[in-house]
Amino acid sequence: MSGYTGDPRIRPQEFLPWIIAIVAFFLLPEYLSLGARIVVYILFALSLDLILGYAGIITLGHSAFFGLGAYTAGILGAKFGVSDPFLQLVAAAGAAALLGISTGAVILRTKALTLLMLTLAITSIVLEIANKASSLTGGADGLSGVEVAPILGLFKFDLFGRTAFIYCLVTLFLGWLLVRRLIYSPFGAMLTGIRENAARMHAVGAPVYWRLVLVYTLSATLAGIAGALLTQVNQFVGLNVLGLEPSGDLLVMLILGGVGRLYGAFVGPVVYLVAQDYLAKQYPEYWYFGIGVLLVVVVLFARGGILGIFDTWLQALSRQRSSARASAR
């Protein structure tokens, strides 16, 4: 629980994701490239949760920032010989931030469907640009041969994906620290206020619009970093990082895990990508069908996603226990 009555101390369960990640590193070396992909999407999902789960902005255009970050890193590495991974990250973050603040300032005055449409329009525009500027982006073929120098000059990106995984994990860790701090801070409480009752926030003197632009920009920056990570891991970037599809996928992942719960962004991508890796290859038609059904079911019956179900179950358990205790007296 965040806010002024919440408890910001790190609870023991919060170490779980990191423990699992490290264990996976040692026990599942064949799956590290999938693991890196999952980590990237967790960061991407965290960025979306910041604006969707906490500030209440519904967007289908978050892939614009992800894609821009991915292409920035890619173009730097493939066309301009800038191969230092940190430089690529910083550039990607900067580009995404710029796009975030400029588009945010323009569209955050609108609401609901109009806002949704505008986010969609923006990511479609970025997709079109990437498609057409093929000399820079490789167009429909994508950009391969992205050079990524060894990290700190020491750790080369090896074929097994070990370096990539740890690199992504560390970046995620830093991103997570930042997001967690933000959520428990007064700023985070204020975001929750905007989500819960924007009219009230206006009436307590909050400059809502500027706050939304700020969090939108932060979120865009994180998404851009996630995109850059993906490019660096694959040493390739293609058009599939832009447009409606990755935004939609991400939304599904986040809903699956649970919106506005910080760790929904962890659970969702893990479940989705692991399932996709296994099922989509075997039965592609059934994959879409399954996701569709899952989505409908979640929306109708389990709005809080997997973590929401978990919560309800835990609450039911503790109620059972306390009533058992009461009747035992």
Next chain:
Amino acid sequence: MILYVISVGLSVTMGLMGFINLAHGVFAMAGGFILSTAMTSFGLPFPLAVLVAFIVVSAGSIVLERLLYSRLYAAGELAQVLFSIGLILISMALARLIYGNLAAPVFLPEYLRGQVHILGRDFPTYRVFLIVFSALLIAALWFGVERTRWGAMVRAAVDNRGMAQSVGINTRQLFMATFALGSGLAGLGGALGADILAVQWSYPFEHLVYFLIVVAVGGLGSLRGPFVAALLIGVADTACKYWIPEFGAFLIYVATMGILLWRPMGLFGVRA
């Protein structure tokens, strides 16, 4: 013009029910598939097949509405967006399973193929037919909404649902009927347009952005809005692709953004 037929239904349902239904394209796709199946497997003539498409899709939409949509009226935008995305995915998967990867084959009847000679120039017969049909449709819809009692009730309910209910208008039935009409129109559009907008499993997704643009730009809850918007987009799209092929669809999005920022409720919007 196909965009118009398909989108006007969306504008009405979204404007009327306030429900963000991204899955509207599903009904259009269904219409297209039904037309194709009716003609190829059952040998129905074109006009009859189109009618069948309209009726079946309307009926199907009522079932969906009763079972699923109606539970989400008060659920908030996010839930509605997610729900309709889910529907899209399900229907796309089903379409692929049933019809495979190829576009549904559509054979236009003889009298609609070829060209007509009007005012000294040749136009594709089918497109002329579509424009005429759309014009008739808008006239019929306009008449229906402006002049009949049903239309008055719909307008009242769009304006203020609570008030309409307290005056004794059965809004639940009204919504159901209007949703059926809107979805039926989508099916009709999908069927009629099958020759131009190929009907295949990825249809709802591919054209989603266009439908939404037409509706958002045209304005929710209005009939004229999507007409004008579809017209604008059709013209602009062709013009842009002709004169500035480099930028293609790009400008449509920019134009959409421009219009939405200038008029957030759309050009003729009744309700945001």
Next chain:
Amino acid sequence: MAASALATEKLCKSFGALTVADNINFRLAPGARHALIGPNGAGKTTFVNMLTGAIAPSSGRILLGGEDITKVNQAARVRRGLGRTFQITTLFRKLPVLDNVALGIAEREGVARRMWKPASRHGEIIGEAEQLLATLGLAADARTPVQDLPYGRQRLVEIAIALGLKPRVLLLDEPAAGVPSQDSHHVLDVLAGLPANIAILIIEHDMDLVFRFASRITVLVQGQVLVEGTPHDIAADRRVRDVYLGEATHA
């Protein structure tokens, strides 16, 4: 003459052909206890919405402590010291009472922008919120979500949030509306105990409350000020009786 705490000059508002506010010249003195009454549809809520900045007037000026705020947006007016409560409770329903109040205090103190130190460690904000809740008798509910409180106490939370902003002027929009009669005395006590240096304008239909609370009353009818004066003047004024209190005085 000291500047009014809040004033309007020739304030007008029309929606197309419908005029809801017609040339309203209004003065709220510093430290005032002023009530605005009038029949339903008189335009009271529109007037308040113009004062707070939710609606823009068609013409005229609004002055807060002598400064022209006609073009200033809602949130900025709040920061300049204009607070309000809403007729329909507008609260953060799922959040605890303490958070509801703390959010406002944090805005006032400029703390709401901070992104590093956890909110729950901001002792000054929490302390002030708890004190405020105590003065309104809400201390026990500090950690209860607002939606779990009875309606009467929710109305008090409305007032608490507004007070937390340390306003110079406070607009109370039907504070006792919908409160069951056994709880409304509590609302009254709270109103009576409000700091003397805040200028208060209360919109109310409950005539008992109005006559006990206000030292000046303005009567608004069809968007125009009918008459303004002390409770005694208003009660004696024939026009007011005809228009508004007519039914009550028949008894």
